[in-house]
Amino acid sequence: MSWFLIAPILVPMTTAALAVLLWNQRPAQRAVSACGAGLHLITTILLMVQVWRGGILAGQMGDWPAPFGITLVADHLSAVMVLITGVMGFGVCLYSLSDMNENRENNGFHPLYHVLLTGVTGAFITGDLFNLYVWFEVMLIASFALLALGSEKEQLDGAIKYAAINLVSTVMFLIAIGTLYGLTGTLNMADLALRLPHVEQRGLVTTIAVLFMIAFGIKSAVFPLFFWLPASYHTPAVAVSAIFAGLLTKVGVYALVRTFTLIFTSDVAYTHGALLVVAGLTMVTGVLGAAAQNEIRRILSFHIISQIGYMIMGLALYTPLGLIGAVFYLVHHIIVKTNLFLVAGIIRRLTGSMELKRIGGLYKASPLLVVLFLIPALSLSGIPPLSGFWAKLVLIRASLEIGSYAIAATAVLVGALTLFSMTKIWGEAFWKPHPEGPARTLGIGDLTATERALLIGPIMVFAALTIAIGLWAQPFLDLATRASGELLERTPYIDAVMGVRP
Amino acid sequence: MAFTVGAMAAGSVYLLLSHNLVRVxxxxxxxxNAANFVIFSAGGMVEGAPPLIAKGARDLAGVHANPLPQALILTAIVISFGLLAFALVLVYRTYQELGTIDSDRMRLAEPPYDDQDIPEPENPHRIHVRDAARRVGNRVDNRMSANGSDPA
Structure with missing residues (x-):
C-alpha cells in the first residue's frame, strides 16, 4: 500500500474532521482549512511525480487482493486530475477566506468544502465501480449543503432542482452497477474489463453501457440532461460556484472517459457514435444558451455545458489524438472556468451586481481586472497562444484525421460563438459606463491589501498557468499523450491492478 | 421480483413528475428502494441457503446465497437515507422561505419572463380571496335588507 496513493484522500478528510472540531472558532477553522488545502496540494504533486516517474500506481485497501478488496489506482489521467483538484482546491480556498461571509463560515463552509475535495479526489483515484458510487455520494452530499449554504431564497430554489435531478442520476448509476454485477460477478473496473468480453448477452452489455452513459451524462451536464446546471450554479457564494464549475461536472466526464475506454469498448460503433452526436448537440445548445443570457454567472454556466461537449467529443472520436485532446481539454478547462467564476466574483465586488444591465465602467476603473478577465476568456474561446487554442486544435485535427468533418465544423463554429458571448460580457461590464454613474464602479485599489492578496492572487496564478500551458504546451501534451496511451492500451492498467497474470 | 421492481419504478416516475415537492x-x-431490489435480484436469489461455511470446511459448498449484494444494498440504504433526509430538510426549509412546495412556482433563480407577469395556476379547491369577500358581503347585504334597512 503506497502512501502516495492514499494521502490525497486522507488529508482533506482529516482537515474536514478538524474543521468540525473547531466549530464556532472561526480564525482557527480558517487557518486549518487553508493549511489543509495547501497540504492537499503537496500530496497531489507528490502523487503526480510518482506516477510520472514510475507509471501506474495501484494499491489494495486492507491488503485484500483484487478483485475482492477495494482498489485504488492512479494512472496518468487520474494523477493529473488529482493534481488539478489540488491546485484548484488551494486557490479557491484562499479566495473563499476573503469571499465568504461570517454567516456561511459559521454554518460549516470549511468542513463541507474539504468533504467535497475528499469526494472529488476519491472519485479520481478509485478503481472500483461501487467505490466510485460512494465517492460520488460523498461529493454530492457536500455539494448539496454547499449549494444551500446561506439559505437565500434563490439558493434554495436552485438547490431543490440540483438535488432532485442528481438523486435520480445516482439511482440510475446504482441500478447500472447492480445489473452489471449480476452479469459479471465483479465490480472491480480492471476485472470487469477482463470479464465483460466473455459475457454472452451482448445486448444487455450495451444496455448497461447506455444506463451508465445517462447516469454520468446527468452528472456531467451533457445535452439533453443539462437543465439543472444553469438553474443552480449562479446561486451560491462565488467560491462555491467556482469550485463546482471547475470540478464537479468534470468528475462526470472523467467517469465517462474511464468507463468508456476501460470497460465498455465492445460496441464502439453504437456507444461512441451516440456520444459523438451528444457531444455536437451539447456544444451547440450550450453556446446558444450562453448567447441568450444576461447574468455573468449564467453565461458562464452555459459555457460549461458547451465545453463539456468538446471533452465528450474527444472521447467519442476514440482515437489516440482524440483522447489526447480530451485530457488536455479537461485540464485546460478546469483552470480557465474556475478562474472566470472567480473574476465574476470580483466584478460583483467592484460594481455591486452580476446582471449585465446594472453594471459597467470596469475598463476605466480597473485595467488590471481587464487583463485578468481577457486571459481566461480568450483562452476559453480558443485564441492562440493560450491553452484553449491547443486543446481545440488537437481535437479538431483528431476529427479531421478520421474524416468527421461535421463535428470539426461544429467545434470551430462553437468556438466563434463562445467569443461572441464573451464580447457581451466585455461590452456590458467593461466597456459601457456604469448606469448609476462612474462613481459606482470601484477599482482594485479600493480593496484592502489582504483582500487584494486573497482575491486577486489565485486569479493571477491561474491566469499564469493558462499562459504557461499555452506557451509551453509540449510537456502538457506529453502528459496527455501518456494518459491517452494508457487509456487505449488497457493491459498495463489491468496488470497493475490484478497483478501480472500468466 | 421483476414485476415488483417494475411497479415500484413506474410508481416513482409518476410521483417524480408531480408539481408537489413532497411527492417528488x-x-x-x-x-x-427499487434500485436496492434490482441489486438484490441481480445477485441471484437462493432460498434457504445462507452463505455460512460449515464447521471444519474451508470453503462454501454447494449452492448458497451471494452475500455481497446484501453488503452493497446496506451501503446504498445508508447513503440514500442520508441524502433523502437532507432532501427532506431542504424541502421543508424551502417551504419556510418561499412559502410553497409547488415546483412550478419556484422561479426565483430563473431569469424573469419578458412580461414579468407569472400566471397564477388555477386551483379549483381554493376559494379566491376576492370571491370569498364578495360572498361575505352578499350575505351581509341580504341580512340587512331582511331587517328592512337600506344597505349603504
Whole structure:
C-alpha cells in the first residue's frame, strides 16, 4: 500500500474532521482549512511525480487482493486530475477566506468544502465501480449543503432542482452497477474489463453501457440532461460556484472517459457514435444558451455545458489524438472556468451586481481586472497562444484525421460563438459606463491589501498557468499523450491492478 | 421480483413528475428502494441457503446465497437515507422561505419572463380571496335588507 496513493484522500478528510472540531472558532477553522488545502496540494504533486516517474500506481485497501478488496489506482489521467483538484482546491480556498461571509463560515463552509475535495479526489483515484458510487455520494452530499449554504431564497430554489435531478442520476448509476454485477460477478473496473468480453448477452452489455452513459451524462451536464446546471450554479457564494464549475461536472466526464475506454469498448460503433452526436448537440445548445443570457454567472454556466461537449467529443472520436485532446481539454478547462467564476466574483465586488444591465465602467476603473478577465476568456474561446487554442486544435485535427468533418465544423463554429458571448460580457461590464454613474464602479485599489492578496492572487496564478500551458504546451501534451496511451492500451492498467497474470 | 421492481419504478416516475415537492421526494424514496431490489435480484436469489461455511470446511459448498449484494444494498440504504433526509430538510426549509412546495412556482433563480407577469395556476379547491369577500358581503347585504334597512 503506497502512501502516495492514499494521502490525497486522507488529508482533506482529516482537515474536514478538524474543521468540525473547531466549530464556532472561526480564525482557527480558517487557518486549518487553508493549511489543509495547501497540504492537499503537496500530496497531489507528490502523487503526480510518482506516477510520472514510475507509471501506474495501484494499491489494495486492507491488503485484500483484487478483485475482492477495494482498489485504488492512479494512472496518468487520474494523477493529473488529482493534481488539478489540488491546485484548484488551494486557490479557491484562499479566495473563499476573503469571499465568504461570517454567516456561511459559521454554518460549516470549511468542513463541507474539504468533504467535497475528499469526494472529488476519491472519485479520481478509485478503481472500483461501487467505490466510485460512494465517492460520488460523498461529493454530492457536500455539494448539496454547499449549494444551500446561506439559505437565500434563490439558493434554495436552485438547490431543490440540483438535488432532485442528481438523486435520480445516482439511482440510475446504482441500478447500472447492480445489473452489471449480476452479469459479471465483479465490480472491480480492471476485472470487469477482463470479464465483460466473455459475457454472452451482448445486448444487455450495451444496455448497461447506455444506463451508465445517462447516469454520468446527468452528472456531467451533457445535452439533453443539462437543465439543472444553469438553474443552480449562479446561486451560491462565488467560491462555491467556482469550485463546482471547475470540478464537479468534470468528475462526470472523467467517469465517462474511464468507463468508456476501460470497460465498455465492445460496441464502439453504437456507444461512441451516440456520444459523438451528444457531444455536437451539447456544444451547440450550450453556446446558444450562453448567447441568450444576461447574468455573468449564467453565461458562464452555459459555457460549461458547451465545453463539456468538446471533452465528450474527444472521447467519442476514440482515437489516440482524440483522447489526447480530451485530457488536455479537461485540464485546460478546469483552470480557465474556475478562474472566470472567480473574476465574476470580483466584478460583483467592484460594481455591486452580476446582471449585465446594472453594471459597467470596469475598463476605466480597473485595467488590471481587464487583463485578468481577457486571459481566461480568450483562452476559453480558443485564441492562440493560450491553452484553449491547443486543446481545440488537437481535437479538431483528431476529427479531421478520421474524416468527421461535421463535428470539426461544429467545434470551430462553437468556438466563434463562445467569443461572441464573451464580447457581451466585455461590452456590458467593461466597456459601457456604469448606469448609476462612474462613481459606482470601484477599482482594485479600493480593496484592502489582504483582500487584494486573497482575491486577486489565485486569479493571477491561474491566469499564469493558462499562459504557461499555452506557451509551453509540449510537456502538457506529453502528459496527455501518456494518459491517452494508457487509456487505449488497457493491459498495463489491468496488470497493475490484478497483478501480472500468466 | 421483476414485476415488483417494475411497479415500484413506474410508481416513482409518476410521483417524480408531480408539481408537489413532497411527492417528488416520495418518488425518490421509492426509486432508490427499487434500485436496492434490482441489486438484490441481480445477485441471484437462493432460498434457504445462507452463505455460512460449515464447521471444519474451508470453503462454501454447494449452492448458497451471494452475500455481497446484501453488503452493497446496506451501503446504498445508508447513503440514500442520508441524502433523502437532507432532501427532506431542504424541502421543508424551502417551504419556510418561499412559502410553497409547488415546483412550478419556484422561479426565483430563473431569469424573469419578458412580461414579468407569472400566471397564477388555477386551483379549483381554493376559494379566491376576492370571491370569498364578495360572498361575505352578499350575505351581509341580504341580512340587512331582511331587517328592512337600506344597505349603504
Amino acid at each position: 421526494l416520495f418518488g425518490l424514496i421509492l426509486l432508490s
